[in-house]
Amino acid sequence: MDTKIKLEQVFREVFDDEEIELTDEMTADDIDAWDSLTHVQLIVAVEEAFKCKFSTVEVMKLKNVGEFIKLIDRKTGNA
């Protein structure tokens, strides 16, 4: 499955909002419920969905959804 579509499902589940549509430029500012708590929750959910692990630094450096997708692809060997 396309990483973006799968990630979108994780986002919808974590933020409890079926209307979320991901774009590469999207940041935490674009989703109301996306704060420091839900960010870690999101990371943990993504780790489970994609069966991979992220380090503190990798998570820290993410600037937008596009970078997140790239990171997931790199981790899962999709890139």
Place this chain on the structure above:
Amino acid sequence: MLNFSIGSLFFAVLLFITPIIMRIGKKYRTGLFLIINIAVFLLCLKSLPALLIGALWILVPYFMAQLLQRASEDTAGALPRILRNSFYLLMVAVFAYLMHYEWVPLFKILPYSNAVKLLGLSYFLFREIDFTMQYGYLKETGIRITLVDYLNYILNFYTVMAGPILRYEEFVTDFYDETKPEMTGDTILHDFHRILFGYLKVYVISAVLSVWAGYWFQRFSTGAGFFSLFTEFILFAFFNSFYIYFNFSGYCDVVAGGAHLSGMTLRENFNQPYFAVSLVEFWNRHHITLSEWIRDYIYSPVIKVLISGAFRKKIFAGQCVALFITFLIAGIWHGTNFNYVVYGLLQGLGIVISTLRTSHMKKKLGKKGFKEFQAKKWVRVVENCATWAYISASFSFVGYDVCGIILKGFDV
């Protein structure tokens, strides 16, 4: 051993000479800055054993970062993670030993001499952890990593005493940034103003506040009667919290102005903290670089462990526990006696209460309703005063033995 406070002659001389040296020898500024930093480090040592401990404390993380990176590239399985975690545990253990926390019974038995204490020990630790944690990322993104740059980052004499805590990436990028505009008369004047204003904050404003805080503390510690004790404590706590703000932000102004004259930009550490309307906001405005450091290197790993394990189904509770642990650790770090443990407990408790309240209010009023409620003027004033009062009360444990007085009051 030399005195290296911002009021010392040594520091004042460096403050004015370094920019000149760095500009005249622009081509060799990396090396020149290293010589100055090493000279400061050596002159501030208390003993010969401290030199050995200091050298190990600074150099080991540099080489360990490379080893740990190699281990994670070459070895599969849990070994690299175990190695990494053991290394950080060892760092923290050695740090705690060198700090010599008074309330840890083990440290009373172990041999120790004050002569091994290093200037800026805890700020070394912050930067070393940042460097080792980020090493893989730094290599991947092609950020310049050399021993000389690492030493300049760790030993940077402007920030060695009390921050601000820069990140390695930030320091190196800024140090070698060639797109910076040339210094003009205006910017030089601006930097001098900042230094002067910083000294004014530390040696005039905060010095007066310190005398007042000390006076009311003295009366509080010898006084009697609930009402007078209460009033004396409030006056003491009020002056003391302002003293801390002016002293620390003044210091930051002096070093930021000085570093800027030498061509370096330090990140701002304060943003009018006493206008904060919640504890969370206060920590986003006060000692900002420390808050960000503890968010990245304490809060994030702790909450990740909690919500992928014991708090899987109780995420909000996990957040509260993680916040409490984070602020307790940050509090304990501030000083070696038991007053700082109480300070950490108070900060942790305050943050948890404030988070619970926000969550409760959001449920009751809805997200939009809560925002509107918070925007009201009287709410802001009340929340600002409450935040300020709580911060002042908890800051009273910083630098004064309030625990001792409370225990004496209860005749323990």
